[in-house]
Amino acid sequence: MLARCLVGLTAISLLIAQAPTTPPQDIPTLRTGTAEVIVPVTVTDEKGRFVSNLEVSDFKIFDEGREQKIVSFSRERNQPVVVGFLLDLSNASVTHWAKFQEAAMELVFGLLPGDRRFSGYLIAYATEAELLVNTTDDAESIADRIRKLKPGGGAALFDAVYMACTRRSLVEGEPVQPRRVIIVIGDGHDSASSKSLQEVLELAQRNLVTIYGMSTVAFGQYAEGDANLKRLCEETGGRVEYPLQQVYTDVSGYLSNPSDEGNYAYKVGTGLYAAALAKGIFNSVAALAGEVTTQYILLFRPDNAESRKTVHNLRVAVNLPPTVKIRHRQYYYPNNP
Numbered sequence: 001m002l003a004r005c006l007v008g009l010t011a012i013s014l015l016i017a018q019a020p021t022t023p024p025q026d027i028p029t030l031r032t033g034t035a036e037v038i039v040p041v042t043v044t045d046e047k048g049r050f051v052s053n054l055e056v057s058d059f060k061i062f063d064e065g066r067e068q069k070i071v072s073f074s075r076e077r078n079q080p081v082v083v084g085f086l087l088d089l090s091n092a093s094v095t096h097w098a099k100f101q102e103a104a105m106e107l108v109f110g111l112l113p114g115d116r117r118f119s120g121y122l123i124a125y126a127t128e129a130e131l132l133v134n135t136t137d138d139a140e141s142i143a144d145r146i147r148k149l150k151p152g153g154g155a156a157l158f159d160a161v162y163m164a165c166t167r168r169s170l171v172e173g174e175p176v177q178p179r180r181v182i183i184v185i186g187d188g189h190d191s192a193s194s195k196s197l198q199e200v201l202e203l204a205q206r207n208l209v210t211i212y213g214m215s216t217v218a219f220g221q222y223a224e225g226d227a228n229l230k231r232l233c234e235e236t237g238g239r240v241e242y243p244l245q246q247v248y249t250d251v252s253g254y255l256s257n258p259s260d261e262g263n264y265a266y267k268v269g270t271g272l273y274a275a276a277l278a279k280g281i282f283n284s285v286a287a288l289a290g291e292v293t294t295q296y297i298l299l300f301r302p303d304n305a306e307s308r309k310t311v312h313n314l315r316v317a318v319n320l321p322p323t324v325k326i327r328h329r330q331y332y333y334p335n336n337p
Helices: 002-016 097-111 139-147 157-166 196-205 228-234 272-293
Strands: 035-045 061-062 066-068 071-074 081-090 119-125 128-134 179-186 209-215 294-299 311-316 325-327
Touching: 035 061, 035 311, 061 294, 071 139, 081 097, 081 157, 097 139, 097 272, 119 139, 119 157, 128 139, 128 157, 157 179, 157 196, 157 209, 179 228, 179 272, 179 325, 196 209, 196 228, 209 228, 209 272, 209 311, 311 325
Parallel strands: 081 119, 081 179, 179 209
Antiparallel strands: 035 294, 035 325, 061 066, 061 311, 071 294, 119 128
């Protein structure tokens, strides 16, 4: 299974590799103007497959209900990104830590192929959030730091998102090329942040950051932080993957053949159980890496920029049957604080 994972990730890396461009610049804080609004859009069919052959004429974008002119459009695969890898080191991550530690490294190597157009940084959070590796195109430096991490403590997720938006070096060209993406590997629980969910959501939206999540919640368990993770992702145009929630989907008779050990078709500690976990996590890694680099990028200049509304609602329509699913940021702030 590990060999298959490595082969898959190598393919992702080869697809991403392009010519080098400008290296990261040491700029302490993210900022963006409001004369232009960037909206990454993901379009999938009823089976969850990417719809990748659309033209600009297939899209309409609405700002507060008013249709806007799309002044820039891109549908290139493997678009440059700067990715923040946010790892949950709280006590809740202990059970499957080794698996998610490996998944994080797979994502790093898949999204940072050694091309300077693709860069990332590492923030770990337990009782406090800490920037462990600043913005770099060197995947190995991030992976090496991940190898040395051990979970334990509280969860300061919101502070970690705040840090990602304010405390790392920028790359020339952000947020257009490369785009800004955060991937949270955790359960969404927060018990130690000084920042609030609403505060960091606004900050992420102002800085045109798209957030994705890989939930560490195991099958059959409930995490009160799941609603936090969903809001962070869905309101910024991303989504949450649940690799441990579908482990038994294809197991015939699961939950219909009870046993003394408790209804598990794959018993913990067996090769089948480990293989099922590895498959679930690998599928999530591939799905996240594929979506991050396979989006339509729409850009418009608001014709109602003088509006006194502090938050503008966005809607994107696509000239396709209603069975398709469209994901994009739900709103933007017309003025920076």
